[in-house]
Amino acid sequence: MKLVIAVIQPDRLTEALERLEKNEIHLVTVSHVLGRGRQRGVSAVYRGHKEAGSLLKKVRLEIAVNDAYVRPTVEAITAGARTGQIGDGKIFILDLEECIRIRTGETGGVAIG
Amino acid sequence: MGLLGMADAIDKGDTAWVLVSAALVMLMTPGLAFFYGGLVRKKNVLSILMQCFIILCLVSIQWVTFGYSLAFGPDKGGLIGGLDWAFLRGVGAAPNADYAPGVPHQAFMIYQAMFAVITPALILGALAERMKFSAFCAFSLLWATLVYDPVAHWVWGAGGFLRGWGALDFAGGTVVHVNAGMAALAVALALGPRLGYPHQMSPPHNLPFAVLGAGLLWFGWFGFNAGSALGSGGLAASAFVATHVAAAAAGVTWAVLDTVFNRAPTALGMITGVVAGLVAITPASGFVGLGGALAIGIGAAALPYFAVAFLKSRLGYDDTLDAFGVHGVGGLWGSLATGLFASKAVNPAGTDGLFCGGGLKLLGVQAATTGIVVLFAFAASWILLLLVKHTVGLRVSEHEERVGLDLTQHREAGYTLVD
Numbered sequence: 001m002k003l004v005i006a007v008i009q010p011d012r013l014t015e016a017l018e019r020l021e022k023n024e025i026h027l028v029t030v031s032h033v034l035g036r037g038r039q040r041g042v043s044a045v046y047r048g049h050k051e052a053g054s055l056l057k058k059v060r061l062e063i064a065v066n067d068a069y070v071r072p073t074v075e076a077i078t079a080g081a082r083t084g085q086i087g088d089g090k091i092f093i094l095d096l097e098e099c100i101r102i103r104t105g106e107t108g109g110v111a112i113g
Numbered sequence: 114m115g116l117l118g119m120a121d122a123i124d125k126g127d128t129a130w131v132l133v134s135a136a137l138v139m140l141m142t143p144g145l146a147f148f149y150g151g152l153v154r155k156k157n158v159l160s161i162l163m164q165c166f167i168i169l170c171l172v173s174i175q176w177v178t179f180g181y182s183l184a185f186g187p188d189k190g191g192l193i194g195g196l197d198w199a200f201l202r203g204v205g206a207a208p209n210a211d212y213a214p215g216v217p218h219q220a221f222m223i224y225q226a227m228f229a230v231i232t233p234a235l236i237l238g239a240l241a242e243r244m245k246f247s248a249f250c251a252f253s254l255l256w257a258t259l260v261y262d263p264v265a266h267w268v269w270g271a272g273g274f275l276r277g278w279g280a281l282d283f284a285g286g287t288v289v290h291v292n293a294g295m296a297a298l299a300v301a302l303a304l305g306p307r308l309g310y311p312h313q314m315s316p317p318h319n320l321p322f323a324v325l326g327a328g329l330l331w332f333g334w335f336g337f338n339a340g341s342a343l344g345s346g347g348l349a350a351s352a353f354v355a356t357h358v359a360a361a362a363a364g365v366t367w368a369v370l371d372t373v374f375n376r377a378p379t380a381l382g383m384i385t386g387v388v389a390g391l392v393a394i395t396p397a398s399g400f401v402g403l404g405g406a407l408a409i410g411i412g413a414a415a416l417p418y419f420a421v422a423f424l425k426s427r428l429g430y431d432d433t434l435d436a437f438g439v440h441g442v443g444g445l446w447g448s449l450a451t452g453l454f455a456s457k458a459v460n461p462a463g464t465d466g467l468f469c470g471g472g473l474k475l476l477g478v479q480a481a482t483t484g485i486v487v488l489f490a491f492a493a494s495w496i497l498l499l500l501v502k503h504t505v506g507l508r509v510s511e512h513e514e515r516v517g518l519d520l521t522q523h524r525e526a527g528y529t530l531v532d
Contacts, residue, residue: 045371046316046317046381047379049426
């Protein structure tokens with residue numbers, strides 16, 4: 001089992017979700033996050049004062065998958081989120097120790113699906 | 114017979130307009146709450162809304178019990194009104210010829226109440242995000258009583274000494290805006306900057322709120338300025354037009370300045386310009402024509418723009434929401450500009466300013482009046498702040514400031530993370 005974490009451009013979310021759906025990955029958690037990378041931020045100006053150390057808005061996806069689904073997940077996110085510009089984001093893949101479905105108490109690979 | 118006589122003297126159109134104007138000006142304080150509330154950080158939004166509303170309550174009570182009498186009651190030496198009208202004794206349906214013939218005295222009183230409310234509320238832009246609620250309430254009540262009421266008497270009260278000099282202040286350029294603006298500067302200096310200012314400040318948490326608030330202020334300002342005609346005739350219409358034109362000109366000017374200096378017209382800049390234009394036209398609104406209104410509007414954006422974008426960072430004081438930069442600087446410009454653009458052709462009860470053939474006399478009177486209000490407002494506010502500092506204390510603790518005033522002063526949160 002793996003945990004796939006992707007940080008992508010907010011406006012690419014719909015596309016990424018649609019492609020995940022097509023590859024039969026239905027379970028995903030989405031959150032708004034702030035961050036910075038190599039992309040230069042557009043600094044906001046308030047009454048003539050530039051905002052210090054501005055962070056950019058991104059969207060973070062968390063998807064727990066069985067090993068066989070890692071590749072389709074990564075492909076779907078990459079295809080959906082890529083614009084070719086700096087700031088498209090990153091995908092991290094972590095080993096996942098355990099997964100428990102709260103309703104039934106099932107554990108492991110069955111619980112993820 | 115007496116009652117019938119009173120009823121005959123009352124003009125229904127004038128009374129209707131003054132009462133509607135009172136309601137319009139009342140809405141400015143909640144409007145200001147949203148204007149200021151949108152500009153602070155999430156953790157302090159309720160503290161701003163609360164401060165505006167508590168002033169609406171506290172000063173209204175102060176006004177009907179003794180404030181109105183101090184400001185407008187029978188004159189004592191040109192400096193203050195007596196307590197003869199405390200608890201509205203003798204303030205009834207019969208008009209008062211000194212202030213508003215044709216309008217019930219109570220209508221004039223409640224109209225003026227809304228001015229007494231919003232003036233201390235303007236100050237809170239300078240003390241936002243760090244002042245104790247108890248200290249805020251104490252300071253605001255003291256300020257309303259010992260600064261606003263006397264200044265209102267000097268400029269507007271029958272027998273007030275500045276009124277005797279021939280100073281023109283149609284709707285409150287000195288009484289409201291210069292007065293509050295100077296108090297704002299005093300309070301910003303007395304409190305000191307917020308933690309982390311200026312390098313670690315978060316941007317405004319909800320600019321759409323601020324835009325909504327500015328819209329409400331603009332709307333209410335028609336009551337503020339056109340209502341100050343205290344009647345529903347030609348003068349009200351002229352003041353209405355001047356008010357609108359100045360606001361529009363100032364909004365456009367600020368957007369242009371933003372584009373020149375920051376490469377983009379900002380929404381916050383535009384609404385700041387609009388408010389500055391409304392501030393500056395306030396003393397002049399009943400005395401200037403179209404040209405004067407346009408010129409005052411343009412100056413009202415240019416001067417506060419440099420005050421908030423350059424002067425503030427140069428001098429280092431933390432006027433959180435630019436109460437001094439917009440109301441103080443805009444009010445100063447408006448009061449002086451009245452001496453430039455006032456015209457008897459617009460209002461025969463006024464005086465001709467420098468550009469209308471009146472020479473330097475009016476400008477001199479405006480400068481002297483404004484100077485007195487500047488000095489008095491700053492010094493008196495400073496003394497009141499010292500008094501509050503050594504009794505209740507002015508600032509919240511460092512920990513409380515970090516957590517935010519909403520939780521620490523009011524035990525609630527403006528926004529929750531979970532449903």
